Amino acid sequence: MRIRAAAPAELPLLQDIERAAGEPFRSLGMAVIADDEPLPLDVLDAYRRAGRAWVAADEADRPVAYLLTDTVDGAAHIEQVSVHPAAARRGIGRSLIEHLAADAARRGLTALTLTTFTEVPWNAPYYTRLGFRALAESDPHLTSGLRAIQQDEAAHGLATWPRVCMRRELVGVYPVA
Numbered sequence: 241m242r243i244r245a246a247a248p249a250e251l252p253l254l255q256d257i258e259r260a261a262g263e264p265f266r267s268l269g270m271a272v273i274a275d276d277e278p279l280p281l282d283v284l285d286a287y288r289r290a291g292r293a294w295v296a297a298d299e300a301d302r303p304v305a306y307l308l309t310d311t312v313d314g315a316a317h318i319e320q321v322s323v324h325p326a327a328a329r330r331g332i333g334r335s336l337i338e339h340l341a342a343d344a345a346r347r348g349l350t351a352l353t354l355t356t357f358t359e360v361p362w363n364a365p366y367y368t369r370l371g372f373r374a375l376a377e378s379d380p381h382l383t384s385g386l387r388a389i390q391q392d393e394a395a396h397g398l399a400t401w402p403r404v405c406m407r408r409e410l411v412g413v414y415p416v417a
Contacts (some may be wrong), residue, residue, distance in 0.1 A: 316344035
């Protein structure tokens with residue numbers, strides 16, 4: 241598996257990966273999530289042009305997963321990470337996150353953050369296994385930027401199911417190059 245920058249011609253494939261990755265939510269009674277449309281091509285292209293869209297490509301150099309990132313209050317925020325179900329359970333999502341962690345550390349960022357569903361097995365429990373911790377409402381690491389993301393997600397109906405902000409420290413974990 242090779243991690244590299246997303247190419248312009250691959251953006252529709254990223255949408256397909258997102259749609260396929262959403263299907264398992266149906267089995268949890270979350271059809272609204274499964275039916276949610278992926279990010280539009282122009283938004284994906286903005287991530288790509290900014291160097292904030294990576295893919296994990298198979299032996300044929302075809303993307304099977306992708307990660308989008310923003311910088312939020314001094315941390316690399318995982319906006320989206322999706323793995324096609326046909327490529328799931330192979331450590332591909334973990335590899336994308338580790339790629340981001342190393343890149344973020346090189347850029348002097350101190351943590352990774354994300355928001356996710358608490359009761360979906362491949363969401364919060366998975367990220368906990370990867371070293372993320374849930375941020376309580378009183379945690380000073382629950383920054384204004386993360387709170388704004390939570391509010392935006394709630395406005396889009398995601399708060400129908402329990403969600404949480406999570407953080408993984410990077411300081412002292414990755415060598416600064």
